[in-house]
Amino acid sequence: MRDVLVTLIVFGSLPLILRAPAVGVLMWVWISVMNPHTQGWGFAQTFPFAYVIGVATLLSLVVARGPKGLPALPCTWLLLAFIAWMNVTTLFALFPAAAYGQWNKVMKIMLMSLVTMMAIRSRQDVHRLIWVLVVSLGYYGVKGGVFTVRSGGTERVWGPEGSFIGDNNAIALALIMTIPLMYYLHQNTPRRWLRHALTGAMLLSALAALGSYSRGGLLAIAAMVLFMWFKSGRKLMLGSIVSLAVPLLLVFMPARWSSRMDSIGDYQVDDSAQGRINAWRMAYNLARDRFFGGGFEISEPSTFLRYAPNPTDVHAAHSIYFQVLGEHGFVGLALYLLLGVLTWRMAAAIARLGAGRDEWRWAASLATMVQASLIGFAVGGAFLSLVYYDVPYYMMAALAAVRVLMRDARPAPVPPVGARAAKSRTARGTARSMGD
Template sequence: MRDLVLGVVLLWLIFKAIKHPWIGIMGWTWISIMNPHAYSYRLSELPVAAAMAGSAMIGILLTKDKINYFVSRESGVLMLFMLWMCITLPFSFFFDRSFELWTRVMKIDFMILVAMLVLYSKKHIMALAWTIVASIGFYGVKGGVFTFATGGSYRVWGPEGSYIEGNNEIALALIMVIPLIRFLQMQLPATAKWASRALSMAMLLCAASALGSQSRGALLAIAAMTLVLWWRGKRKLEMGLVFLVLGVMLIIFMPDSWTERMSTIKTYDQDASAGGRINAWWMAFNLASHNFFGGGFMVSSGSLFALYAPDPNAVHAAHSIYFMVLGEHGFVGLFLFLLLWYFVWRSAGRLYRCSSSAAEDKWLSDLGAMCQVSLVGYFVGGAFLSLSYYDLPYNIMILVVLACRLMDGKVKELPSPLELGADRARARNLT
């Protein structure tokens, strides 16, 4: 029954995408960051994501919907980063393994660029935000209930075979989606009390699920995001008390094993996992210093650690978005990566400072503020996690870029080609 329902939904999305490519982007986003077909017995082995992407591309050629051709500073830097990854690929130490991951990253980044072609309206932005929240929030609600049911005695893990399979990775994804849930809650009408309460419960369960993953990086990311929210809030005393009470309640609920693990943050120099990461960071730095193009994807190898790591026996993944890019694509790659997110941050700040007095434009400021909070979680939590190429932060980039174009008046609700044709026909009849 599960296979049948999921198959019908996927087929509907594929056929709708041919007529309206933006629906294909929603389907691709859902499949890419949630992996719903992994819960199917028969669909898990099929190229579902490729079919969704293909239908969206066919739709671009056949659709009568508007296609928005433009290059922003963010999309321009992303394309430069993609080009640089193509340049560094032939210099990879382990080409076969690098090529496999390079293919996956190129598909994700290409679809990010396609999304910015076919999405342009507020309706599209809100649909993408809901798709992201539903896709990641599903695991947050599920994991939060599991955490409360087990007293936090077991770790929360992500969907198998995905970027967020590990407990640390799913924790960061959940943390990043909490501000987006808050954004959607802020857009609800005052009469939608039950929907607002449901979203409040979803945020609480996502936070509990992130803590239940027992990720120390997640704890630091939550703390950083909470600090930003408190600093920007108007009623700092009330907000501070609410955050303090909720934080204490969640922490008290967690078992002693969680407290012991979190306490190792202060004694990181005595922790084997933290020591392994620092060793991997030095390895990435030394590798990039000796190889202009970096080492290519998948550089966590004993042979490379023997050459570049302070401790050649402590082979460990970088577990850092920054050092991961540095080791794989050199200092040029790291510069492009940092420049991309600097531009996204600045653009989100422009939205947050949106000075329009119109009430209908307040959502732009809300979106910018919450996207910045989400990015804080990514920048802080990502310092300890290998999620440099995961879709979610790039989807936030899409929200920011499209919202900025709407704010700047570069995108307007234009009539469809059929409507334009009818207008021309009427004009010819009048003449």
């Protein structure tokens, strides 16, 4: 039944996609982020829904009327530069066959990220994009939260198998990034029942993140909550809610969970932490030796044998920073970090320009909540290999659309008093000459 439902939704959306590329983007985000086909049990698990939607969206973008270019913003050009650099490093990859397979996957993600920036144009499009992200990830948050309650926190929460967020640490970070977006919708939704539903989804998603037993997730949610409190105009109220909710959530979790979280400070004797550090040092040594890095898919025994302090402990990077460093060198890391900085600055500019203006209050709220999500991603991503996770790129696309909307809506500058007087005299002189 689930397989049939997903199939009907996808193929039923094709006429709408061909009419409006923004619909295609929303469908693509739903398929790629939620992976609804993985929740079925039959043919839908392997059917190429993403390919069908991607082709229809690209066709719609070609034939659709209206502006189609990329937004002329610094983050756009830097994203293009990062994509170009990844293509260059792939030419010098240590393992060409494996690198090509990953390159093919990453380039599809980057292509659709650029398409998202081209198709998402209006406030309605932005709002719908946030809703799709929230529903797609909130589904696993609510499901995982209920599972944590039913199991008493004794079992770990996992994401959809075979996806970016299948790992317990990855689903925790994804849910943490989603909570601020839920809060944005809560602030900008007039329906009371929907606000209550979003409140429940936020609590269950936080509980699911804790139920994943992710230590990096705990650090990420702490950093995100601290940022949201700092940015809040009602610090006392938010601080009181957090002070009441956090102890209740922590007390609910069993001793096994507390023991694992306590191991954060004992990384010297933790095998998992030492494996990560070994992989980080390998990536650093590789980047020092090779200007272009190792290309995609470098976590191979031969690489560790040459560059790692412990050549027998072969691990994935488990860090967005060391992953991009090892795969694309110091230039790639600089481009990736600068892309994050420019996205952050774009959000800050939106929040600053929208402050105190009723018509842009929603934009300022969205920008601040995206910043909270990025804080969570920056902290939690330090322990996960999620450089190519598509959700941060969709958030950047949403911010780019808002920034362009604000820029295009600016009123024409008022000329100085002297200029206005001179213009008035010129107009009167013209009128007299016409009268003569």
